[in-house]
Amino acid sequence: MSLTNRILIAMVAGILLGSLLNLILHAAGTSAEIRALLDTYLVGGLFDVVGRIFVASLKLLVVPLVLVSLICGSSSLGSSARMGPIAAKTVALYLFTTAVAITSALIFAIVIGPGANVELGGVATFQATVPPPLTDVLVDIFPSNPVQAMADGKMLQIIVFALIFGYAISHAGEPGRRIASFFRDMEAVVMKMVELLMLLAPYGVFALLAKLFANMGIGAIIDLASYFFTVLAVLIFHALVVYSLMLKGVTGLSPRLLLTKMRPVWAFAFSTASSGATLPVTLRTVEYRMGVHNSVAGFTIPLGATVNMDGTAIMQGVATVFIAQVFGVDLSVTAFLTVILTATLASIGTAAVPGVGLITLAMVLSQVGLPVEGIALIIGVDRLLDMFRTAVNVTGDSVVSVIVAHGEEQLDRDVFLDADAADGSVDLDVYPNSKS
DSSP states (O other): OOHHHHHHHHHHHHHHHHHHHHHHHHOTTOOHHHHHHIIIIIIIIIIHHHHHHHHHHHHHHHHHHHHHHHHHHHHHHHTTTOHHHHHHHHHHHHHHHHHHHHHHHHHHHHHHOTTTTOOOTTOOOOOOOOOOOHHHHHHTTSOSOHHHHHHHTOHHHHHHHHHHHHHHHHTSHHHHHHHHHHHHHHHHHHHHHHHHHHTTHHHHHHHHHHHHHHHHOTTHHHHTHHHHHHHHHHHHHIIIIIHHHHHHHHHOOOHHHHHHHTHHHHHHHHHHOOHHHHHHHHHHHHHHTTOBOHHHHHHHHHHHHHHOOHHHHHHHHHHHHHHHHHTTOOOOHHHHHHHHHHHHHHGGGOOSSTTTHHHHHHHHHHHTTOOGGGGGGTHHHHHHHHHHHHHHHHHHHHHHHHHHHHHTTOBOHHHHHOGGGGSTTOOGGGOGGGGO
16 A cells, blocks of 8 residues: 555544544543543544654654755755745745635625634633744744754745855865765655655554544534634635646646645644744655756755745634624724735744644734734644644645746656656665755
């Protein structure tokens, strides 16, 4: 059985078992002893430990993978003077898709009206974390200590350092070529680590989802069904329609084939709810199953995991309209434009970790004069939606990477069109061109 199918089976099994455990734990006839046994040793014990170890193992690879991939990519691009155009195209596409995402979210939310019939009673208090000003976000992109940046996992600083280091390698003559060869070997070793970790992915995915649904249950969706399914509808529209039209219109390639190859990445994104934790799998898939040259993928994917937050922008757009409707506030056209601009810029400073979208949502609400306390209304289902949002984010990273690679003639179309490359059992050595 392919790795993709094993991960999908693990996802379904984890959701079903978790939901069953949730029913047992909250059933009136369940004794205190059984409830304590299941909660302490199974949900809070085995599932929690396995899930956290799995996520920690994924995060272990993020910094070395981003560092060596970007150094290899920028060193190969530096001598050809294509780094600037590639960076400009990538950032422009990411900002464009984010703006489209937030605009679509506002339109859907205004038409559907998810908060029109929601009662305000029982709103819990919510203590919002104050987001840093945009000026601090921009300054914080540039590292003063790259070692400290790697220790703290500050991805934007690592990206800037790696790009500068790689560019310097490409202009350092023979010493640079020796260092570049070392980092190419390092990248091959790190990718082998990713391949080994993926063999354990079904167990980690199963544990994560079983624990989540055991604690929350499917019933959490019912209370906020209108909001939940509005966000979900916009996420699906953005992933299947917007990205597909972009890919087909620019490259002429099949969106269906790309989406098929995204299945294992979605499984990781859905279970971890973190673009950062999913980054090793996204990069491996884009390079080896979609044919994007490492010099492009090594730049676009790490950058996308840091700045491309289309799913988060969609949540913020729908949540803003939802909270405004619940509190009876009419938003003006200027307010909607402010939401679009603020949510788009906020995506740049959003960390690729679970739940951080609520922090930037507080900034968006403050900009348009809505009560931040309204965030408490949506906390109950945000964790579930965060999983879907992350799947949309990594899809956007992959689509933009393919588009940029196509424009730079760094896309192996034969690999992209190879249907067998959608299988999780693909041998990394089959596609040596991505390491050339």
